[in-house]
Amino acid sequence: MKRHLFLLAAMAVLALAARGRADEAPRIVEIAAKRFEFVPGTITLKKGDTVTLRVTSEDVIHGLFLRDLKLDTDLEPGRTTELTVTPEKAGRFTAICHHYCGNGHGNMKLTIVVEE
Numbered sequence: 001m002k003r004h005l006f007l008l009a010a011m012a013v014l015a016l017a018a019r020g021r022a023d024e025a026p027r028i029v030e031i032a033a034k035r036f037e038f039v040p041g042t043i044t045l046k047k048g049d050t051v052t053l054r055v056t057s058e059d060v061i062h063g064l065f066l067r068d069l070k071l072d073t074d075l076e077p078g079r080t081t082e083l084t085v086t087p088e089k090a091g092r093f094t095a096i097c098h099h100y101c102g103n104g105h106g107n108m109k110l111t112i113v114v115e116e
């Protein structure tokens with residue numbers, strides 16, 4: 001009988017531990033894309049931490065490209081695109097808009113700082 005109670009307690013602890021992990025949603029970073037900037041212009045992430053980038057284009061089609069973090073996506077006008085990223089190396093990276101969106105397109109950059 002004692003043994004059964006012990007097993008029940010152990011199962012309850014395991015169930016709670018599993019639920020705790022499932023509740024750990026990635027941090028969300030909101031970013032607006034518009035001619036000719038990303039707002040904020042710089043975001044800071046932590047190496048090894050998974051985050052969701054929630055990027056909304058406020059005007060025309062933009063893009064977000066950064067090879068180092070495997071970002072390569074179109075940002076449709078008026079829509080929000082979610083990207084999950086887990087940076088594997090620390091440093092300072094520059095993501096660019098890779099859809100021509102007008103005269104200031106070349107300056108449309110997002111700095112991503114990844115801290116150790």
Ligand SMILES: [Cu+2]
Pocket residue numbers: 062063097098099100101102105106108
């Ligand atoms: Cu652009």
